[in-house]
Amino acid sequence: MLIDANMVIGHYPFRKSENKTAAELVKLMDQYSVDKAVVSSLNGIYYRDVMEGNYELLDEIAPFKDRLIPACVINPVYADVLTDLNTCLKLGFRAIRLFPRQHGYPLDGPEAVAVLKAAAEYNLPVQLPVYLDDPRGRHPMDYMDPIGVDEIVNAAMLSLDTDIMINNGNHQSFAPKLSCLIRKGRICYDIGRTDCMNQTSFTELLEAAGADHIVFGTGAPLQYIAVQQVKLAFMSRTAGLNEQQLEKIKSENAKEFFHL
C-alpha cells in the first residue's frame, strides 16, 4: 500500500496547476498507484475564514471517502479557533494543517501553541507544510518565506505531547535538531524535498530520524508525484532499506500517525 501524506485540492492563486478536483486527483493517484492520500483545501488557506474551505473539502471528497483522508486548515489567530478545532474533530478530519506564514503568526507564539496543545488533547496530529511552492520563483504577492527550523523546534518544545509532521521541508536541517528533543509526541518527515538519489541528504535524514519517522509525501498536484516514486525505487534498490523499512515509509508510518 502507498499513502501520500501531503496532497491538496483546489486552486492555487499564484500559478497554473492541474488536477485540482478530487476526481482528477484520484485519477492521478491511480496513474501512480497511490492508494490513499491526506488532503486539505488549497482554496481555504486563502479564505478569511478557513472553515469555509474545510466544509468545501468535505463536499468535494465525499465520493472518494475510501481514497482521500481529510486534513483541516486551522488559523490559530482567527475568531473562535478552538471551536473550529472541535467542529473539525466532530466532522471527521484526521489531521490539522497550519500555515503560519500565510496567516501571519509565529508558530512558536501563544495562539499557535494553544492550538498545538489542543490538537494533542483531541489526539489530532498536526502537519506543517514548510512551503507550498518553491519560494525562489514566487509571485510578487506571495511574499511567504518557508517556516524556519528554529521556529519549528521551539513550537515542538512548547507542545511536547503533539504529534507533528513536517512536509516539503529541508529535512537535513530539521531532523538533527528535532530528533534529539525528548518529547512524548511523534515527529515525522515526508520525503517531498529530500533528494534520495543524493546519497548524503537521504542518509542524513535516515540517520537523524530513522525509518520509523519518514513518510511518503508528494505535495501533488502542485509537485510531480513521479519524483517521489523515483525516490522509492532508489530506496529499495540502492539505499539498502529492507522491505520492512520501505513499507513503513510507504504506508505503515502514515497509518500510525494519522490513526488510519
Add this chain to the structure above:
Amino acid sequence: MAHISGGGDWNWEMKCLKDCKNVFTDISGSVIEAPLVEETVAVFGAERVLFGTDGSFSAGIGKVCGANLTKEQKLTILNNPRFERYLKRGNQVC
C-alpha cells in the same frame, strides 16, 4: 538557457525566449513544480529541451517520467540529438 528548474520564475524566462529559435533549455534543477516540463515543451517544443539534473537526480528523472507528454517527446528530451552537436563542437575546439 540552462537550468530552467533552478529556482526562478520559469514562466517569465520562457516567455522572454520562446521566439529565439537558437535558444535551447534544459530541465535541470531542484524545482519539481508541475506542470513545468509540459509547459516548457509547449513553449519551446521537445526538440529545444535537454535533459539535466544539476545534481537533483530524482527530481530530474521524476519530472520527465511524470510529465504528461508523449513517449516520443520524453525520448527526445532524454536523448536529444542536440547533445551530440554540442559534444562534436566541443571536440573541435579541443
